[in-house]
Amino acid sequence: MNSNEARGEGNQRGTQLLYAGIDIGSLGSKAVVISQNGIKGCAVLPTGVFPEKSGQEALETALANANAGRERVRYLVATGYGRITAQHANKTITEITCHARGAHHLHPATRTIVDIGGQDCKVIRLDNEGNVADFAMNDKCAAGTGRFLEVISNVFKVPLEELGDLAKGDAPLVPINNTCTVFAETEIISLIARGERSESILKGVFSAIASRVAGIASRIGVSGDVFFSGGVAKNYGVVSALEAVLECPVYVPGFDPQLVGALGAAMLARELGVRV
């Protein structure tokens, strides 16, 4: 996968058929448009209050990046919790199956996927063909999800994307004892007031997230290469913490990890579209 492909550059104009995947999540709506030759365009937009609208807008943005119109999309697969609102989709497929397809395409040696989204966390095990063999999810609690990190970034008053950088030093970790997002926020404020270093506290936060993931993963087992997807995978601190707790390297794709589900959906759209 090269960066040109990832940026959707080098598009072919004309009538080449396209296949699209949209992933309507709780926080972000993502879209990826592919042809038989590779990725042509992609987009990430906030979901907001109207998931159907944000899904369509994400698709239109991805198509604009691909220099193409809607009429060239032969097949569209919608995934994510908002998939049922995608009336314009040809088919809906769960994000578990779509993440499996996307991850396997980007890194065929993947046998375990960790996906941390805005409001849920899932671990998916794949068989040797890249098909889902088992999965476990936590979507009842915001602990260990992107929402948790949003709350923490508000406490430290830094943008979410800079949180990981704040924990890059060698200060010792301060454990966070509360697993609940609300109580953890209170605990962190107390630690700051006590004079603990931001770096140490954030290491504790990332370790707490990683431990949460490890707990979910233990229900189905971790094997083979571990692939990390979802917006939280962009956080260097969480990646390190996850590697420490799982005791194995964690692969983060060069392709935007937030788009893995939409990519998988697009690939499934291509398979289904070819059969139609």
Next chain:
Amino acid sequence: MVLQAIEKMRAALAWRPEELASARASGRKVIGWTGYNVPEELIYACGMIPVRISRGGSSRLAEMGANYISTQNCFFLRQCVGPFAEDVDPYIKQIDALVTDTTCLQSHRMSSLVEHYFQVNLLQLGMPKDPQRPEARRYFAHEVRFLVARLEKIAGRELDTARLAETLELYQNIREAVRELYRRVWTTSTLSWRTVNEMVHAGYLLDRVVYLGLLQELLQESKEDPGEKLPSQSVRVLLAGSPMAPGDNKLIEIVEKSGAVIAGDLLWSGFAQFTDLDFKECSLQGLIDSYLDRLPHAALPFMEVVTDRKLIKLLDVVRQSGARGVIYYSLRFCDPFSFKMLVTKDYLKLAGVPLMEAQTDFGEMDIETLRTRVEAFLEMLAIRS
């Protein structure tokens, strides 16, 4: 097209509360019961009318029950209490006594609370935790005889051995008819599990002789004129785990709307009560032995895996029904059915059968997340097949 036997069953159910009222007016007693090891046959053999009071799926009634029983108890048992508190259920209002057993400790607690708060005449049957020990068998035999004595007192007559033998034969015929219906679900596409499940639940309330007649009609009708043609390409799944009492349809509807076919179940509210319970002889001792030797309830601790009859039976039903996977219903706080859930999953995995746990309650807040899990599981099964 609705099968005629089902239409007749629904009509009989609609009429049943009035029928009970009429029976009571003429002096007969109505005995409510709930509990895996309650020998309903004894109630009937004493000339009284058994009514199984299990219901599910109502968070409203569970909430009402939670005013009396701890919210750490399962939703099913909270809903068992709710109708007593509400006092509008036509069956609850007409029971002269309630028979329960102590198989599940939570159920034991529920019945004690119902007796205390609602002045229900409670007959509790003690159930040993290890039914194969000689001391346990003696204990259960004593408990059953004590139950008989109390039932006789309510009925105002003694248990007649001839009547008992006739009753056991009637119930045996009912079991065999239900088993045949399940076999029909497993091996043909002419009868749906949903239809059989509805008929099984009707059996909680209907007159036994009428019920047997309806079962036999359904068997005949589904043989002659199928009426139901089920999609043959859909993924088939089996339901197991916590009981799904009448009204508890949330998971069933999610599974069916996701395009899967429910091939069968091994639920106490469904098939499990009809399997592995054949009377060795039509006598009180024969009944006692049969209940002790039936498929054990999940609440009876059994640490072994390879010799666990529940696991062996589950795999057997999976194979007979042609199910590709098992959806395991874990009702929130239903501890007995969660004890060995992971062991069950591993056991089935070794046999190449995937299992998905569906942990939920009677509320509607988690419908979409549950749907995602079920759909992902079905997608996984579809690719494997």
